Amino acid sequence: MHAFDVLGDPVRRRLLELLAEGERSSGDMTSVVQAEFGITQSAVSQHLKVLREAGFASVRIDGARRIYAVDAAPMREVDAWLDRFRLYWTPKLEALATEVARGKRRRGEGP
């Protein structure tokens, strides 16, 4: 599953937001998400599985608990993909961006 597909789900985004603040147990996150989205423990667990398998989260076992931590590697990919658009909003470069948008299609016509 592509990183962007993983981030496409609001429940998974919320789980990642929780993990961004630090490690959390499955049950801890499940309580929060269940309250906010009204879904079952099973559903949350399945979302956590997606996060694990896509490399967004790692798990550590602590007794009967599973402690999750965010793994930002796949997000770097997403961030890198966004790079090509940064010049469209990076303040000092807005004029340049406009120029590129209008002009790049005319490459090859010489200076």
Added chain:
Amino acid sequence: MHAFDVLGDPVRRRLLELLAEGERSSGDMTSVVQAEFGITQSAVSQHLKVLREAGFASVRIDGARRIYAVDAAPMREVDAWLDRFRLYWTPKLEALATEVARGKRRRGEGP
């Protein structure tokens, strides 16, 4: 449709990549995407509609052609969402990130 859902589709991401290089006509992009993904003109048009409605692209009419341009506003949102994870990969802050991940859950215990 949420910005992340829009970016969840590979065809739409490809269309945005094309637009990142500068303005392009619908037909121009359709040729590229059709060759790469093997889908119909109708399908591409529908994807362009999604991009328009989600604010990722704007259109200008030029005779019988529709000239598309990227509009990066929704991507800023995505970029802003990623902010909370940046400390997990920004080089100088990696040690800090680890500390935060391990420690933040213990907030409130005093210094």
Added chain:
DNA sequence: GCTTTATATCAGTCCATACTTATATGAGTC
């Protein structure tokens, strides 16, 4: 004004995936 070219929209199909219920696994407790 008919034909072609460029693009969008409509109606319907199909499939991926988010969900539910039920059950399994395994740690802690008595």
Added chain:
DNA sequence: GACTCATATAAGTATGGACTGATATAAAGC
């Protein structure tokens, strides 16, 4: 070892959305 937590998995359902084929709209060219 029976019982209860904490979590995951299995099996089945249903719904959103990506797609196709057909058609609409509207500009260009003859």
